[in-house]
Amino acid sequence: MDTYELDEIDKGILYYLQQDARNSTSTDMAEQLDIAASTVRNRLTRMQDEGVIKRYIPQLDYEKAGYPLRVLFTCTASGAPENICHDVLEQEGVVAVRELLAGQENLHIEVVGTDTQQLTDTAERLRNMGLEIVRSDVLKEQVQQPFNDFGTSIVDGDDQE
Incomplete structure (x- = not known):
């Protein structure tokens, strides 16, 4: 790489x-x-x-956009194809996929939906792809920030060059 x-x-x-x-x-x-x-x-x-x-x-507020339910599925993707993340991301309601390097629970899938039936349908599609859903957690809030190492020296005027 x-x-x-x-x-x-x-x-x-x-x-x-x-x-x-x-x-x-x-x-x-x-x-x-x-x-x-x-x-x-x-x-x-x-x-x-x-x-x-x-x-x-864009960073969206899914609740304000009409998708009040947000769930994090923790899955085991043993024997899954190499491009499983891209295949999962194409599923309705899936907004993020994180593949972990090691461990049994090696795939985190964030899903949004309008109701529990929509989330249940998405979970069924994930199972049909060969994923084992180990846990599902309703997400209350997610906060993120930009990586703070990019450009701080040039922005703050501390450029050494």
């Missing part, structure tokens, strides 16, 4: 994208980072081409 070497400018761009990708324009980021807007656009293109930036997706 090849890694892409991020420099401080790349990290600064990623910092601003993580804060608010929707409203972070190349011009705004360039001003904050004291570089040309064309540099930001070129770096964004390169990081997208290299797979560092995979997608831009």
Whole structure:
């Protein structure tokens, strides 16, 4: 697996994208980072081409969007095909899949739904894919934050270069 070497400018761009990708324009980021807007656009293109930036997706409040139930299925995917995560993600209601490296309970699947029947149907489809559902937990709240190591030195003005 090849890694892409991020420099401080790349990290600064990623910092601003993580804060608010929707409203972070190349011009705004360039001003904050004291570089040309064309540099930001070129770096964004390169990081997208290299797979560092995979997608831009909104963070949703599923309850406000009409999906009040959110469940985390903990599954065992022994003998599952290599692309099982992508296959699971295509199932109705599935919003996130995490594959763990080791252990019996090696797949976490986050599902949203409008009612228990919808969640039951999704669980049945997962079982039909060969997954064993070990546990299901209703999620109350999930809080996340951007990775705080990207760009802090350039954003805070502590750039050593």
